[in-house]
Amino acid sequence: MDLGGINPAVLVASLMVASVPIMLAAIGELVVEKAGVLNLGVEGMMIMGAVCGFATAVETGSPFLGFIGGALGAMALSFVFAVLTQFLQANQVATGLALTLFGLGLSSLMGQGYVGIKPPLTDVVPFGPLADLPVVGRILFDHDPMVYLSIAVIAVVWAVLKFSRMGLILRAVGENHDAAHALGYKVTRIRVLAIMFGGAMAGLGGAYLSLVRVPQWTDGITAGAGWIALAIVVFASWKPWRVLIGAYLFGGISVLQLNLQAAGARIPVEYLSMSPYLITILVLVIMSSGKGRSAMNAPAALGQNFHASR
Known part of the structure; x- marks a missing residue:
């Protein structure tokens, strides 16, 4: 059954796919912030994961190795952040912003030779007859392993x-x-390990973008997904299951606006394209307006540098 040219089952299935990159990046950042570290370099780590994962998959012919390469590439960038903030006591906000700028520039340089190349296909999980079930099969049993x-x-x-x-x-x-x-x-040590985990998750999210979601390599492929992941952590009040809800909310809005464009909705395409970001901002405003309810759930030492001699 289609609603205005939009198939609800396909819409929900597409929503689950669209939410994977920001869900992985957001849950990694949640762990980092739970350890008291504010890493604003999620965007940079995601795009490094995208280019490293894409390059690894193309060179080896294995999507699995591509995801590992993406995680390792982003972890390497997150380790730079860890050294600067945890050992050299650099400001976490400034270092995170610099990490994003560095990641965007380095990924553009690394990806020049991969423009226009198609990565190897990532197969879906073989659920057999379950995937043929009406509606439910399309929604739950017809996805690649990264969704699960x-x-x-x-x-x-x-x-x-x-x-x-x-x-x-x-x-x-x-x-x-x-x-x-x-x-x-x-x-x-605990904070460094948390930062590395956050980097690995952001790298997996970035690799998913270039290997499955798009799938190709283009400069700026993350298109602000890292910043959305940061916003979702605040929306989730630093609770893991709310990250799932926030990621599905953003993914659903992104997919819906694409489907509305394809269905020929009489809404200017610019408004549809910016709708996911507007909704995210609106959600954050609503969450933060309840007498600082979301801010009260933030880790008390978030963003504070630690030195054992103090």
Whole structure:
């Protein structure tokens, strides 16, 4: 059944695909911020993951190795951020912005030889007869592995933060790094590991853009997805399952505006194209207007540098 030329089952399935890059990047940034670090370089890490993943997949012919290459490329960039902010005590906001600018420039240089090349195809998970079920099969059982992995990562991060000792320590570092240090925890090591995890997730999200979502390499392929991921962390009030909702909200709006354009809606294309970003800004305004409700859920030590000698 089509609604105004739009198939609801295809729309929901497309929504799930569109949300994967920002969901992965956002859940990685959530872990980083839970550790008390504000990394504004998500956009730069995502686009580095996109170009490294694309290059690796093209050269090896393996999408799987492409995703690994994307994660490693973004992790390398996040390690630079970790060294500057955790060991050299650089300002986290300025360093994150510089990381984004550096990532955009370096990815443009690295990707010059890959313009116009098609990456190897990423196959869907073979669910057999389940994929042939009406409506449900198209929505739930006809996706590539990264769609299911992104949801699994959300569940694992939620369980680790809520139930494990590791999660308790991470949250303690993000709330009061001095108290955590006094208890004998290696604050710098924990934060570096969190930053590396965030980089890997952003890299996977970027690789998904260039290998599955588009799939091709073009300069600026992330198109602000990293900034949207940062906004979704705030929208989610630093809660993993809300990241899933926020990513699906943004992904749904993005897909809907494309479908409306294809269906010939009498709305100027410029308004449709900017609608996902306007909705994201509106959601953030609503979340932040409730007497600082979302701000109160932020880790207390977010953005504060730690030095053991203080």
